[in-house]
Structure formats: C-alpha cells, structure tokens
Amino acid sequence: MVRQCVHCASQRAVLRRPKTAEPLCRECFYAALEQEVHETITAARLFKPGERVAVAASGGKDSTVLAHMLTTLNARHGYGLDLFLLSIDEGISGYRDDSLETVKRNEAQYQIPLHVFSYKDLYGWTMDEIVAAVGTKSNCTFCGVFRRQALDRGAALVGADKIATGHNADDVAETVLLNILRGDVPRLGRCANIITGEDSPLPRVKPFKYTYEKEIVMYAYFKKLDYFSTECIYSPFAARGFAREFVKDLEAARPRAIVDLIRSAEQFRVPGCSSSSSSSSSTGGKVVALPQPGNCERCGYISSQVGLGTVCEHSVPVIELRCLHPQL
Numbered sequence: 001m002v003r004q005c006v007h008c009a010s011q012r013a014v015l016r017r018p019k020t021a022e023p024l025c026r027e028c029f030y031a032a033l034e035q036e037v038h039e040t041i042t043a044a045r046l047f048k049p050g051e052r053v054a055v056a057a058s059g060g061k062d063s064t065v066l067a068h069m070l071t072t073l074n075a076r077h078g079y080g081l082d083l084f085l086l087s088i089d090e091g092i093s094g095y096r097d098d099s100l101e102t103v104k105r106n107e108a109q110y111q112i113p114l115h116v117f118s119y120k121d122l123y124g125w126t127m128d129e130i131v132a133a134v135g136t137k138s139n140c141t142f143c144g145v146f147r148r149q150a151l152d153r154g155a156a157l158v159g160a161d162k163i164a165t166g167h168n169a170d171d172v173a174e175t176v177l178l179n180i181l182r183g184d185v186p187r188l189g190r191c192a193n194i195i196t197g198e199d200s201p202l203p204r205v206k207p208f209k210y211t212y213e214k215e216i217v218m219y220a221y222f223k224k225l226d227y228f229s230t231e232c233i234y235s236p237f238a239a240r241g242f243a244r245e246f247v248k249d250l251e252a253a254r255p256r257a258i259v260d261l262i263r264s265a266e267q268f269r270v271p272g273c274s275s276s277s278s279s280s281s282s283t284g285g286k287v288v289a290l291p292q293p294g295n296c297e298r299c300g301y302i303s304s305q306v307g308l309g310t311v312c313e314h315s316v317p318v319i320e321l322r323c324l325h326p327q328l
C-alpha cells in the first residue's frame, strides 16, 4: 500500500522521519527540518542582524548541511547575516586534504567565501607529525583542543563575530554520556549549552543542537549535497566511538533517547557555572572545583583546560608535548 505524506496528504511518503516516525514526502521533510532549525535559532537568539558568522566547515555532512541550511534560512527569513566558511587544515593526509576539496566546491555552490587556516601555519606542525612523534593515544583530545583554538584564531583574523558549528543532537548526547562517565560535573553542566563563550569576543553556537544525525544524513542525501563522508584515519582510537555506539543503540530502542539525554544535561546545570565562568560551585552540598582558564606564559593566549598547563598549543612544539603531558 502506498503511504501518503502525513503533512500534505497529497504526495507519496518517501521516508519515515527518524525523530518522529512520521511518513513524509521529500518537500515536507525539508520544510519540517528547516522550520525546526529556524525555531531553534530564533528561540535561543543565536544570531543578531548584521553579524559576521563563520560557519566552521570540515566538508563532512553536518557542516555541509549547516552551510546549506544557514544560507537558505538567512535568505528566507532575512536574518541579515554575513556568512562565510571557515576551515581548519589539521594536516592529516588522506583525510583532511580530500575533505577540504569538498569545502572548496561548497564555496562556489553556496556562494559564500572560504577561509582556510592550517595547524602548520598556526603552530608549525601537522597532526601527521604529532601522531608520528607521540602515537595515537590521546591524539583526538589534543587535535580537538588545537582545532578549537585554530577556529578561534582564524575567525578572529577574518573579523568574525560568531562561530557556528555543525555539532548535532547525537554529538551533544555523546558528550553528555562521556561527561557522566568521567564524573565531570562542571562540563556536564555546560556541555549541552547551545551557545558557549557568550561573554567572550567569539561566542560559538550550535544550530543543530536538537537535530538528529540521521535526519541530517537524509537531508544531505535527498538534496544531493556535496559532502565528504570518510572517518578521520586516527579516530578509531577515540573513546567517543564507544559512546556513539551506545547512543545509537538507545536511539534504536527509543528515538526520543537522544533528546532526553540532552534535556537531562540541561537540568544538571551547575549553579553559577556558565561556559565562561571559573571558580567553585556547590552541587547538592558538594563544592565542585571549576576549571581555571589561564594565560599562556609564552604568548599570553588563553590556555586550554585539558591539562596543557599554562602553555597554549601555539607555543608547544611536538617534542615538548611529551614532557608537559605525561599521559601521552
């Protein structure tokens, strides 16, 4: 029996929405997803008219769909944003070099400018060189910290007011789980924030915070968007992979599990702990020490909070990573 789309009741349904199980036609699926993202953007006041927004673009499905959708919604709803693509080349051959080719094509497809910054230019080394020197243990943690700072630096250099990333609901749910497993209460309280660094010169926003990965993939597939779909060659060693599998299993049993995990973390917010605050805070009578951001003793840039001490990534040559970070 041919199912009708439950929204328009005139077209044949071509898919069942993973989040709601509704049978929908293509156009109604696009409209539903775009409207949800628009509502997320407006409800959380993610953007202000006239802002220059860097769309952090890796060439993967999430950031490609984000670039497509922000361009579409900006035109449709008159957000008044000056959008551009910002890519970081971590120096991972056979992975990032290929995905950057996709971003270059996206620049022409979405008609928004692209700026690329590399670890090599910013720090003097590539991830390939780091992995060759220190192996694959913890490399994802470090790469993530370096990328975060590279995005900040790149965005500041090209005059951005804000960075939008393609983190989706599944990513946020995984992070919630990982923080529970680590007992990291301060991060648990803020990992589900839709805006981070609100008080900093370069806040970050996640317009896809409630958007399911499966729906992003469907959207990209049906719209035939040009994206790169290979996993990073170093990522099989990441602990996040186990959390991802678990979230997928939970979703298979009950699709709402993803959004419920996010909502739980929103409830876990530690009083007095925002993305930019640092001190100590009381949770259920227990005082929780919050990370203290420091400044690099060499270049003065804010240092990371993952155990890099007070020397930022910019100033840490590969050989010193070993000395400063015994966990490597």
Ligand SMILES: Nc1ncnc2c1ncn2[C@@H]1O[C@H](COP(=O)(O)OP(=O)(O)OP(=O)(O)O)[C@@H](O)[C@H]1O
Pocket: 055, 056, 057, 058, 059, 060, 061, 062, 063, 064, 086, 087, 088, 089, 090, 147, 164, 165, 166, 167, 168, 171
């Ligand atoms: N090299 C990069 N340059 C610019 N932005 C990046 C880069 N890598 C990741 N990002 C940003 O961080 C988000 C989350 O990155 P992550 O590595 O978790 O990839 P992902 O979930 O597979 O996303 P995507 O499908 O966009 O690659 C991306 O959606 C993108 O906005």
